[in-house]
Amino acid sequence: MNPLPHTYQEPILTLNKVSMQFNGELILRDIDAQIRNVVRPGLSQGQVLGFYGRSGIGKSVLCRIMAGLLAPSQGTVQVGAAQKPVLPGAVGFVQQRYPLFNHRTLHDNLLVAALRKYPEPEAREQVETYLERFCLGPHRTKYPAHLSGGQRQRAAIAQQLLCSEHLILLDEPFSGLDVAMIDEVKKIIVEVTTMHELNTVVIVSHDLATTTALADRLWLLGFEKDASGASIPGATITQKHQYNLAEMGFAWQPNLESEAEFAQFVEHLKEEIRGG
Numbered sequence: 698m699n700p701l702p703h704t705y706q707e708p709i710l711t712l713n714k715v716s717m718q719f720n721g722e723l724i725l726r727d728i729d730a731q732i733r734n735v736v737r738p739g740l741s742q743g744q745v746l747g748f749y750g751r752s753g754i755g756k757s758v759l760c761r762i763m764a765g766l767l768a769p770s771q772g773t774v775q776v777g778a779a780q781k782p783v784l785p786g787a788v789g790f791v792q793q794r795y796p797l798f799n800h801r802t803l804h805d806n807l808l809v810a811a812l813r814k815y816p817e818p819e820a821r822e823q824v825e826t827y828l829e830r831f832c833l834g835p836h837r838t839k840y841p842a843h844l845s846g847g848q849r850q851r852a853a854i855a856q857q858l859l860c861s862e863h864l865i866l867l868d869e870p871f872s873g874l875d876v877a878m879i880d881e882v883k884k885i886i887v888e889v890t891t892m893h894e895l896n897t898v899v900i901v902s903h904d905l906a907t908t909t910a911l912a913d914r915l916w917l918l919g920f921e922k923d924a925s926g927a928s929i930p931g932a933t934i935t936q937k938h939q940y941n942l943a944e945m946g947f948a949w950q951p952n953l954e955s956e957a958e959f960a961q962f963v964e965h966l967k968e969e970i971r972g973g
């Protein structure tokens with residue numbers, strides 16, 4: 698497919714020789730990868746990274762490292778336009794259970810998050826903006842236990858965006874959702890990326906078609922092979938497995954999922970994941 702016009706500016710997330718081992722077992726090895734600010738003429742366009750790999754390969758470990766919640770054994774993670782070393786709280790992390798404070802209303806959950814980043818009057822304004830844009834206004838006085846799964850998820854995404862610096866990781870955002878809810882979450886992700894051009898969403902998912910259709914870049918975590926064909930310990934993201942979907946013509950295209958070329962690419966990804 699024909700790529701849509703775009704250019705790249707400053708780096709937003711840089712992994713520099715990141716390795717991780719637990720008790721002598723090498724889980725991640727020498728990961729060098731980067732997300733840059735993508736700019737489309739006349740549009741406010743954030744970045745969406747799809748992040749894949751076989752179950753148990755180290756995706757959650759790398760997410761915790763990218764979120765500053767776990768220090769790598771070696772290497773560095775730099776975030777933001779200033780490319781500072783990541784600190785806990787700088788990167789939003791929406792985990793599968795969408796943790797919210799149960800004893801606070803939806804509005805107050807968002808306000809607590811916003812007050813971590815903004816002074817009070819601005820924090821309240823930001824909360825109102827997010828309640829409206831994520832269609833949560835009518836539920837503002839409800840407690841988390843009284844929200845639907847989709848509402849909780851939207852609230853958790855809003856909460857993390859309110860207190861983080863543009864970068865947000867979503868762990869399996871489509872799992873366990875019906876088709877209507879998947880459409881809702883897709884809309885929210887597009888909404889997030891059009892709110893600010895530095896907004897960057899990292900989606901960790903086993904739902905390759907849905908995630909790839911939303912993404913402009915993919916990282917695939919896998920094992921490299923040695924000359925004898927045996928896997929080298931420690932999963933990594935090779936250059937070959939850092940797909941630039943914008944340049945391949947697979948980014949920002951409407952109805953991408955119904956295109957034969959796209960379906961073939963998703964099959965290719967499945968093969969690479971099986972092989973890796």
Ligand SMILES: Nc1ncnc2c1ncn2[C@@H]1O[C@H](COP(=O)(O)OP(=O)(O)OP(=O)(O)O)[C@@H](O)[C@H]1O
Pocket residue numbers: 719720724750751752753754755756757758759
């Ligand atoms: N704190 C820890 N101590 C020891 N080993 C750990 C620790 N955390 C993770 N691991 C190991 O690291 C490996 C990668 O785990 P991780 O949860 O990152 O996999 P994953 O790719 O996210 O899997 P899934 O897709 O099934 O969620 C596993 O073998 C796991 O047992």
